[in-house]
Amino acid sequence: MGDRTGTLVKPVDRLLLRGGRLLDPASGLDRVADMVVKKDVIETVGTVKSEGFKGKVMDCAGKVICPGLIDMHVHLREPGFEDRETIVTGCRAAMAGGFTAVCCMPNTHPPVDNRAQVEFIRERAGGLLVDVHPVAAVTVARKGEMLTEMGDLVDAGAVAFSDDGAPVATAALMRRALEYASMFGHPVIDHCEDLQMSGDGVMNEGSVSTLLGLKSIPTISEDIIAARDILIAEYTGGPLHIAHVSSAGTVRLIRDAKARGVPVTAETCPHYLVMTDEDVRTFDTNTKMKPPLRSRADQEALVTGLQDGTIDVIASDHAPHRIQDKQTEYDAAAFGIIGLETSLGLILTHLAGKNNMGLDRIVEKMAVLPRKILGLPETPLKEGAKANLTVIDPDIKWTVDRDSFLSKSRNCPFNGWALTGRSMAVINKGMIFSGSKIR
Amino acid sequence: MQLKSRHLLGLEGVAKSEIELILDTASGLKEILDRPIPKVPTLRGKTVVNLFFEPSTRTRFSFELAEKRLSADSMNFSAASSSVLKGESLRDTVQNIEAMRINFVVIRHSAVGAPHFLASCIDASVINAGDGAHEHPTQALLDMMTMKERTGRLKDLKVVIVGDIEHSRVARSNIHGLRTMGAQVGVCGPATMIPRNIEDMGITVYPHIEDAMAEADVLNLLRIQLERQGRELLPSLREYRNLFGVTLERLERIGRDLVIMHPGPLNRGVEIDSDVADSEFSVILNQVTNGVAVRMAVLYLLAGGKAKLEGESHG
Numbered sequence: 046m047g048d049r050t051g052t053l054v055k056p057v058d059r060l061l062l063r064g065g066r067l068l069d070p071a072s073g074l075d076r077v078a079d080m081v082v083k084k085d086v087i088e089t090v091g092t093v094k095s096e097g098f099k100g101k102v103m104d105c106a107g108k109v110i111c112p113g114l115i116d117m118h119v120h121l122r123e124p125g126f127e128d129r130e131t132i133v134t135g136c137r138a139a140m141a142g143g144f145t146a147v148c149c150m151p152n153t154h155p156p157v158d159n160r161a162q163v164e165f166i167r168e169r170a171g172g173l174l175v176d177v178h179p180v181a182a183v184t185v186a187r188k189g190e191m192l193t194e195m196g197d198l199v200d201a202g203a204v205a206f207s208d209d210g211a212p213v214a215t216a217a218l219m220r221r222a223l224e225y226a227s228m229f230g231h232p233v234i235d236h237c238e239d240l241q242m243s244g245d246g247v248m249n250e251g252s253v254s255t256l257l258g259l260k261s262i263p264t265i266s267e268d269i270i271a272a273r274d275i276l277i278a279e280y281t282g283g284p285l286h287i288a289h290v291s292s293a294g295t296v297r298l299i300r301d302a303k304a305r306g307v308p309v310t311a312e313t314c315p316h317y318l319v320m321t322d323e324d325v326r327t328f329d330t331n332t333k334m335k336p337p338l339r340s341r342a343d344q345e346a347l348v349t350g351l352q353d354g355t356i357d358v359i360a361s362d363h364a365p366h367r368i369q370d371k372q373t374e375y376d377a378a379a380f381g382i383i384g385l386e387t388s389l390g391l392i393l394t395h396l397a398g399k400n401n402m403g404l405d406r407i408v409e410k411m412a413v414l415p416r417k418i419l420g421l422p423e424t425p426l427k428e429g430a431k432a433n434l435t436v437i438d439p440d441i442k443w444t445v446d447r448d449s450f451l452s453k454s455r456n457c458p459f460n461g462w463a464l465t466g467r468s469m470a471v472i473n474k475g476m477i478f479s480g481s482k483i484r
Numbered sequence: 485m486q487l488k489s490r491h492l493l494g495l496e497g498v499a500k501s502e503i504e505l506i507l508d509t510a511s512g513l514k515e516i517l518d519r520p521i522p523k524v525p526t527l528r529g530k531t532v533v534n535l536f537f538e539p540s541t542r543t544r545f546s547f548e549l550a551e552k553r554l555s556a557d558s559m560n561f562s563a564a565s566s567s568v569l570k571g572e573s574l575r576d577t578v579q580n581i582e583a584m585r586i587n588f589v590v591i592r593h594s595a596v597g598a599p600h601f602l603a604s605c606i607d608a609s610v611i612n613a614g615d616g617a618h619e620h621p622t623q624a625l626l627d628m629m630t631m632k633e634r635t636g637r638l639k640d641l642k643v644v645i646v647g648d649i650e651h652s653r654v655a656r657s658n659i660h661g662l663r664t665m666g667a668q669v670g671v672c673g674p675a676t677m678i679p680r681n682i683e684d685m686g687i688t689v690y691p692h693i694e695d696a697m698a699e700a701d702v703l704n705l706l707r708i709q710l711e712r713q714g715r716e717l718l719p720s721l722r723e724y725r726n727l728f729g730v731t732l733e734r735l736e737r738i739g740r741d742l743v744i745m746h747p748g749p750l751n752r753g754v755e756i757d758s759d760v761a762d763s764e765f766s767v768i769l770n771q772v773t774n775g776v777a778v779r780m781a782v783l784y785l786l787a788g789g790k791a792k793l794e795g796e797s798h799g
Contacts, residue, residue, distance in 0.1 A: 255679040256496070258617030258656055259596045263680075328597035374574055374595035376616070 053137065053451075054174050054476045057432070059083050059100030061093055065110040065436065069426040070409040080110060082432040085475035090428050103470070103479075105436060111408040112424040113145025113433040113473055116385060117415040118209075118234075118288060118312060118360035121147070121177070124165065125154025130365040130453045132166065136175040138363070138385040138452035140478040143435045143468025146176035147363075147385075148419065151187070152210040158182040158193045163201040174476040178204040178419065183222045183233060189214025192225055199229045204419040207234035209288060212270050219274060223281045230420050232286040232310070237270035237295065238262075238335065247376055249322040249337040257326065259375065264343065267336050268294035275302045275309055283308030286418055289362050291317045291336035293346030300355040310418050312358035313347050315384060315391040320458065330371045330378035331458035334364065352401050357414045359407070361388040365454030379456075386450050387459050393439060393466030404439065436470040443467055486789045491603045491610040492782055494619035495660040503661060507629050509789075510774065510781035516553060517776060527556035527787055532588040533581055536613070537563040537574075540592055542748055542772065543613050543623070547590050550779035556588075574598060575605055582606045588783065591615075609786045617651045623747055624657035626778040628665065630771045631702055634743050639666035644696040646728060647706030647755055648677040648717075654706060654747050659685050672696040673706075673728060676717040693728045697735070702743040705730060705755045721754050731757045735765065743767055 062080045067090065069075075081089040081100070095102055121135040130138075132149075139147050149166065151157035157166065163179045170177035181203035185191045187210070195206060206226055213219040213235050226233050243262045248254050250261030271287055275298055278285035290296060290313045299311050316334065321341050324332045332338055350356040364381025371378050389411070396402050412435070416423060424433040447460045470479040485505055495503070516522055532551045536544050544560070551558040561581070578589065588609050591599050596616035603610040614620040632638055643662055649655045649671045662669045663686055671678060672690040683689060690696035697703065708724055718724060735742060744756070744765045752758045761768060 250680055252681040252684040255682050256656070256685065257596055258615075258619075258651075258653060260617075261680075328600050369573065372573075372575060374593070374601055375597045376595040377574075 053140070054478050057082055057084060057472060057475050057477050060477065061095065061098050061100060061102045062105045062110055062436065063093070063095060063102055065105030065108045067426050068109050068111045068405060068408055070405045071112070071413045071423055072425055072427070074426055075405065080426070082434075082472060085432055087426065087428055087430050087432045090426065103436075107438070107440065108469060109404060109437040109439055110426065111435055111437065112412040112426065113471060114143050114389065114411045114435045114468075115146035115148070115415045116142075116144050116361050116363065116388065117148040117358060117419060118314075119147045119149055119363035119385060120152065120365065120381070121149040122365055123153065123169065129367055132169040132177060133173070134451065134453040135363070135365075135385070136170065136173045136177065138383070138450060139175045140471050141451045141468075142385040142387070143389045143437065143471060144175065144385065145433050145435060145471050145473040146178060148178045148180050148204060150180050150207060150209045151182040156182050156187045157203075158185050158187065160194070160197050160201040163198055163203050167202050174471065174473050174478055176473065178202070178421065180205045180207050180209070180234060182206065183208045183213050184218065187211065189218060192222060195225055195229060199231055203231070204421060205232050205234050205286065207236065207288070209234065209236045211240065212236050212238050216273055216277060219277050220281060223277055223283060223285060227282055227284060230284070232284040232418060234286045234288050235270070235274050236288050237267050237274060239266045239269045242266035242269065247333060247337070248325045249339045251322060251340050253322040253325060259325070262335075262337050264292035264294050264339065267292045268298060271295040271298050275299070275307055278302070278309050279305065279307045285309045287311040289314050289336060289360070290347065290350070290356060291339050291343060293343045296346045296350040296355055300350065300353070303355060310357045310414075311355065312360045313351070313356050314360060314362045315388050316382060316458070317347055318344060319391050319395045324458070328375050329458060330373065330375055331382050331456050333375060333378050333380055334362070334382050335380045348396070351396070351410065357410060357418065359388070359392060359410045360415070361385055365452060366456045368455065371456045381456070383450070383452050383454050383457050386452060387445055387457060387464075389437070390443070390445070390464035390467045391459065393437070394464045397439070397466065432472050434472040435468055436472075437466065438469045439466045441465070441467055487785050490786065491599070492621050492786060493599050493603060493610065493612045495621045495624055495657045495664070496619065498660070498664065500664050503625070503628070503664060506625055506778065506781050506785060507632065509785060510625070510629055510777040513780045513784070514774070514777035516780070517773065523553055523555060525555045526784055527551070527554040530556045530588065530787060531586040532556045532558045532590060532783070533561060533586050534558060535561045535578070535581070535589055535591045537591070537593040537598070538614070540613070542775075543592065546772070546775040547613060547779050549776050550783060553776070554780055554783055556783065574601065578602055578606055582608055588786070611782060611786070614653050617653050617656070619657045619660075620653040621657050621661075622775070622779055622782060623654050624661040625782070626771055626775040627658055627704060627745060627747070628661055629774045629778055630745065630767050631743065633770065633774070634767055635701060638662065641667040641702060642670070642700050643667050643702040643704060644670040644672050644690060644700040645704045645706065646672045646693065646696065646730070647708055649673055649682065649706070650677045650679045651709070652706050658704060659687055663687075670696060670699065674718060674724070693730070693734065697738050697742065700742060702745060703730060704745045707747065707749060708751055708755050710751065725754050729755060729757065730760050732759045732763070735760060741765065745771060747771070
């Protein structure tokens with residue numbers, strides 16, 4: 046059972062997870078019990094005696110065992126930009142962050158717009174603990190002209206379609222993309238941005254951009270394309286997934302659309318929940334991403350949207366960049382930050398336990414709903430099921446140290462932040478990664 | 485008294501006492517400019533690099549002259565003749581220059597925050613000579629010095645800045661400085677050039693020039709960038725002049741003295757008419773002279789402000 050992540054991962058022969066809180070919002074399971082994992086299967090759920098147990102034992106008292114977390118929006122940068130991240134280093138970062146699966150976006154070089162590219166990713170990720178689910182491009186070469194061979198791409202393993210990094214170019218094209226994708230039951234994920242409206246803006250438009258004189262991106266740049274897409278999803282029957290929602294206006298559009306029964310789902314990212322455009326005042330280029338950090342009012346709307354179910358998913362939009370692409374003037378810096386290794390910690394620290402967001406809701410948005418949206422099999426915590434698990438310590442206090450990240454990149458604005466809660470171990474495909482060795 | 489920071493990156497957050505110190509020092513130094521030999525040895529042995537990544541004539545000349553009057557060694561660097569064209573990063577360019585052992589960097593750059601970025605990666609004192617649409621602190625200081633000379637006060641002075649506020653670093657630095665000094669500040673210009681939520685900076689927005697002129701003691705007119713004409717922000721220069729141009733006719737209708745300022749260069753016949761620019765209302769050339777004095781004061785104070793201003797001829 047080889048894993049090119051080296052000694053970080055060990056095979057599971059027989060492992061007793063003793064006394065953890067088993068939490069699976071999909072089935073309503075929430076109780077303290079023992080669990081035995083035998084190779085890649087959950088053998089027992091219940092009470093297991095430690096004495097005489099043949100295998101390894103992990104004390105899980107006070108820990109939470111949930112379906113393996115999945116980050117449905119990451120950039121692994123391979124092929125083409127291996128100096129930022131590779132499939133292997135990105136998967137290491139995912140394991141360290143508590144994820145057993147990621148969806149990688151197709152804006153690589155060359156882009157993932159044909160079967161061979163999907164197969165390349167699947168091949169490179171084969172044997173890794175982390176499942177890598179490719180998102181394929183909506184259009185050939187992401188040019189916004191011809192639809193990709195979606196049927197062939199799904200057959201090769203693509204789970205969704207997106208021209209992420211840019212919006213699906215036109216309304217007419219989005220209409221055809223949604224119609225065509227509906228044959229396969231996999232969503233079109235749109236990066237909602239009116240590129241003319243954004244212009245060469247680098248931060249949110251509002252009091253802070255006015256103060257700093259930085260070129261700005263208004264919230265309506267996002268809202269206009271979200272509204273367009275929702276109307277098209279309503280007309281065609283979807284399925285539409287809106288990526289990295291950052292504005293109050295888009296939250297409202299999605300809420301209204303869901304109330305009308307429009308087949309739309311949405312995600313937001315941890316950074317929008319814990320930072321605002323006020324943080325740009327430091328000129329730290331790690332506060333620069335698209336969509337940009339918005340105002341406090343937008344942030345509050347996102348939290349409300351997570352609570353009331355308007356926003357289904359939390360995803361990181363993990364976007365690795367080289368040091369020299371961030372260590373520069375704000376205008377010249379690349380858009381995007383990495384997030385795989387801080388996502389869960391930020392959410393547990395700043396969202397869990399507040400705002401009616403219990404751990405069950407968080408697991409729902411980071412494990413259950415993304416799989417449902419993407420048409421991936423469930424990962425239930427029951428005897429006989431495949432063991433695809435994340436073990437969370439919700440109480441551990443730790444400090445973000447980006448120099449210790451397993452990601453190849455360091456473009457993280459949370460360095461030095463004190464957080465509470467993180468993943469202790471992930472188990473998938475008969476392998477275990479346990480953070481204790483490296484921390 | 486000395487300045488708190490080693491750098492002058494902007495006027496946001498600079499205390500009233502510090503602005504007063506700079507303005508008072510500048511008034512004291514201004515006298516040097518009228519001497520038969522207008523030079524003092526205050527910064528002898530200090531090296532200043534003027535890094536201009538954007539074209540500039542008057543600001544660069546003004547800094548250079550201030551440096552020479554204080555006997556600093558100065559070097560000029562302009563983007564057109566530099567390694568920037570070869571793709572070198574700002575950080576590498578400046579770290580290379582600093583490795584040659586220098587004391588001050590005066591920087592003008594089109595990117596907001598470029599001086600702040602520099603200050604974080606080099607040891608020399610950094611003076612912001614304009615960063616994108618963010619700040620241009622020495623311009624605002626010389627503007628305030630000129631207003632104070634002409635009207636005798638800054639407190640409760642009503643100043644309206646007219647023009648393309650959105651793209652103006654002069655406007656932002658003036659707003660910060662004037663608000664700190666207790667002036668009442670307004671802005672006036674086409675709605676497409678007034679940035680969102682600017683009221684949050686504690687100022688008034690005047691959509692019409694007549695209303696602005698009726699209220700103001702001082703009008704600070706910004707240069708309208710000719711290349712904005714015919715784009716989405718401004719239909720034409722003709723339209724701008726019709727709506728916002730300061731003409732003698734508009735001035736006479738106010739029927740009282742107004743101080744007219746302009747950071748230059750002028751677009752005569754657009755934001756300001758020739759007969760206004762050359763009238764007794766205008767203090768535009770006083771601004772230029774005060775620019776040298778203010779920049780001398782800033783260099784002097786950032787150098788520690790202790791060196792004796794040798795040859796001081798007061799008393």
